[in-house]
Amino acid sequence: xxxxxxxxxxxxxxxxxxxxxxxxxxxxxxxxxxxxxxxxxxxxxxxxxxxxxxxxxxxxxxxxxxxxxxxxxxxxxxxxxxxxxxxxxxxxxxxxxxxxxxxxxxxxxx
Amino acid sequence: xxxxxxxxxxxxxxxxxxxxxxxxxxxxxxxxxxxxxxxxxxxxxxxxxxxxxxxxxxxxxxxxxxxxxxxxxxxxxxxxxxxxxxxxxxxxxxxxxxxxxxxxxxxxxxxx
Numbered sequence: 001x002x003x004x005x006x007x008x009x010x011x012x013x014x015x016x017x018x019x020x021x022x023x024x025x026x027x028x029x030x031x032x033x034x035x036x037x038x039x040x041x042x043x044x045x046x047x048x049x050x051x052x053x054x055x056x057x058x059x060x061x062x063x064x065x066x067x068x069x070x071x072x073x074x075x076x077x078x079x080x081x082x083x084x085x086x087x088x089x090x091x092x093x094x095x096x097x098x099x100x101x102x103x104x105x106x107x108x109x110x
Numbered sequence: 111x112x113x114x115x116x117x118x119x120x121x122x123x124x125x126x127x128x129x130x131x132x133x134x135x136x137x138x139x140x141x142x143x144x145x146x147x148x149x150x151x152x153x154x155x156x157x158x159x160x161x162x163x164x165x166x167x168x169x170x171x172x173x174x175x176x177x178x179x180x181x182x183x184x185x186x187x188x189x190x191x192x193x194x195x196x197x198x199x200x201x202x203x204x205x206x207x208x209x210x211x212x213x214x215x216x217x218x219x220x221x222x
């Protein structure tokens with residue numbers, strides 16, 4: 001039981017490049033989330049998916065798109081990366097009131 | 111005004127002391143409250159949840175909720191160096207458990 005996994009662990013992009021952050025969970029949870037964490041800003045919700053086939057915007061969705069590929073996988077795409085998207089990205093899944101976080105992806109946009 | 115506020119710290123306490131971490135929130139309809147612990151370079155993990163006014167104890171941890179005053183606190187008794195981490199307060203403002211709003215976290219340092 002791996003819990004929530006994320007790939008890659010670390011990525012460097014140039015401004016304007018695109019990339020997809022992958023997230024998968026093996027706990028059969030319906031709800032999944034993408035957060036970003038910046039110094040002094042705390043965790044901020046980007047997008048979430050309450051169930052397979054549905055997605056909703058969170059607090060900071062601009063510049064991102066998501067896909068809930070199936071019940072296990074929830075990906076986050078940056079179409080044209082900007083330096084302001086330099087951050088640590090966490091994926092999470094939820095069982096009842098508890099959110100379980102993945103190990104995070106550190107993204108640096110130059 | 112931020113929806114969930116915490117003092118960023120660092121809060122320094124000696125080993126064996128009680129650490130008191132505080133959090134205030136702005137939305138009166140909030141129903142569910144959580145404390146997550148995050149070690150440096152790691153992901154957050156849930157340590158306590160509380161839904162009703164009063165105290166909830168789990169081992170060395172006690173969560174306290176006062177909805178009238180809109181604050182929630184976390185007490186850590188017999189603090190250990192391994193408790194040194196950032197503690198994140200999270201509030202479910204929308205209900206249903208689907209969306210959490212996090213505070214910026216309080217860094218706790220437990221000194222030998």
